[in-house]
Amino acid sequence: MRKRDPGSWSPYLAGALSGLLLVLSVWIAGKYFGASTSFVRTAGLIEQTVAPDHVAGLSYFMKYFQKNPGIDWQWMFVLGIFLGSFFSANASGSFLWTPVPDSWRERFGPGAGKRGVTAFLGGAVALFGARLAGGCPSGHGLSGLAQMAASGYLALIMFFVGGLVVARLLYKGR
């Protein structure tokens, strides 16, 4: 299944370097990796512009905004992922303006609408689940397992159980 892809790095090497980066981040900044809380922050900041009183009354938003009412380390971290990927993709010529992923196109056709609706619904369910679980593959997966947290192991296993079942349903017999 694997195709040659010039310019790509071994996942073992890039993974080990990412692990080292996490260690340095914990040491220097005292910060473990995480991404899904930034979605809570952005959602709260957007909602604040239309219904500030409602946001102020929600204990979940206030849990984060009381610590920091604006953007924080993690928000900048997630912005950095976008910028780092953008620089890297452009520097190596692997930037490609793609409306629909290859394997999706083979299975469901080139329609960007169908892909967009599925991605939107998937994103909503995924983030709701991540916040209920207390984290995503960064917070629970990387940071949790690196600390041998029982919660991280349980969450990561459940991420894969849910994902394997739905992927099987989507790509039946392929």
Added chain:
Amino acid sequence: MQLILGLTTGIIFGVLLQKARVIRYDKQLGALRLKDMTIVKFMLSAILTAMIGIYLLRDLGLVELSVKSLSLGGQIVGGLLFGIGWALLGYCPGTSWGAVGEGRYDALWGIAGGWLGAALYAESYPFMQSTVLAWGDYGKITLPQLFGLHHWVMAALVAVAFLALFRFLEKKGL
């Protein structure tokens, strides 16, 4: 300062994610369809490196753990929901921004959906607190505590299990 550290860490992580090609729909679904285990290799390599580094620095008194609480309800229900959404979206919260950086703009729909999911979770949080999150709440517990093992014994067992999985994946050409 924290904001600059967050941005810098994110940029380096974004480059590594892009170089390893793990931020692509095809790679994420490849793992969920058990056809291409690149993201698993990346993730477990990062965890292995970070686990050794973090526990070393912790033994030296230089860093502290930040373990998330084990809630059977939260991680099982939330984890399954995340997995379902993840397979539909094909990106996770952090990698969706990386995917946009590579030009895969279907991830933008997922990001917008994620904001909605986070906002809906904020609405349902009081309900979740008294129900799902309260089911099987064991607090901030690690595997060494759970099994009553010294943390380096547990870490060695984890390392052996990960390396055995890598060997298996390479043998199968996944």
